[in-house]
Amino acid sequence: MLRAIRFIVDLFTQRHGIVAFVFFLALGLLMRQAPNTIRESIVSSAVSTLYFPAQRIVSAVGHYKAVALENEQLKEENARLRQETYHAREGLQELARLHTLVRFDDKWDFPIVTARVIGHNPGRFLTTMVINRGTEHGVKENMPVFSMNGLVGKISKAGISHSRVQLLVDPNLKLSVMDRRTRVVGFLESMDGVRLTALVPTHAGVHAGDTLVTSGLGGIFPKGIPVGTVKEVRKSDLDVMRQMEVSPFQDFSILEEVFVMEKEPDWIIKELLDE
């Protein structure tokens, strides 16, 4: 056995490492050429067998250290919240009356699953992260993920005890957004995996500082989740559209806890996704 390992190591190190280089490069090229289903299974296998357990241990150590400090903070917060609850209760009663008056029916009445971020891309382009909740907790693919500050992304792959979250800056995630002030609907995406850009009609009069929320169109994200603010408005290739740089409410690199909304895609979108 030892001799076999020594033989393989010698084979790899001979000729200034050219054998090792060709082998690893071929592996990389094979991954590039593989169909998406195989790539997905490579990633899922690597995450669930190797990276998820390792990151879970690292994350757990950090978590226990933070618990004592968090406990103190929670006690203070609890006292403050008790005071606020009293005022909020009154506000809710008033809101219920107003909802009835305007027939407001777009409530987020979906159950929420709280999850902890246990892994994210250690590289320079942060487009996905892993959370410690999976199908056994009710999490399914395409469920919206958000934080206290705003929209984070959606579940791209749900494992049994963990899931991958596709962040808003993932170039493959495109969503419909609405300007809160003008109510005009646009389209949000990231072309480079770093910055968010939105396209809205020129005539809408959207300008820097405006807030963008989810429009509810598209069937995956419910209406009204805050997404970000318009940082800069630029001319796009199309005269009828304006391209704008969007600054998300949530800084994805410092996320620790997120919420998964147990909302499945609308039936028509679900059929399209299944296809």
Add this chain to the structure above:
Amino acid sequence: MNNLGWLKSLVLFVIVFALQMTVADWLSFFDVAPDFVMIFIVAMAIRRGPTAGCFWGFIAGFTQDVYAPVEWLGANTIAMTVVGYAVGQLEERFLSLNLPAKVGVLGLGFFVSDMIYFAITGLSKDVVTNLFLTKSLPECIYTMLIGGIFFYLDLGSKKKKHA
């Protein structure tokens, strides 16, 4: 490299990724952060040669690819494998081990890695130009600065040992 050497490298690899996920964020200015992973690959290639360079390049690239969009799987893996091997070859055949040369090789490796990555992911010309000016260039300079400090300290410790 003996078994202890591989174990040391593995521990260092884990530490580097932990640094990249924590310290790199704290050190970032205007979204520009140093790339500790690239420093690690170049350092491994310089110190242990092309075989270790391409091996750790492959492992580090694959680790980053696992958390990238599925469509881009393999892009980081190929880019970092090539850089690890090329730096190892450069060191083995042409370069002396002085500090400016190491920092220069680090910068070159950074650019080559980014160029291969952009080429493989098939991003448009405008996006690549924008990313190059706003991300690659400043991050390369920042990484060279941090890498320079690491290499300087490493050389310092070696000199002490020899003395």
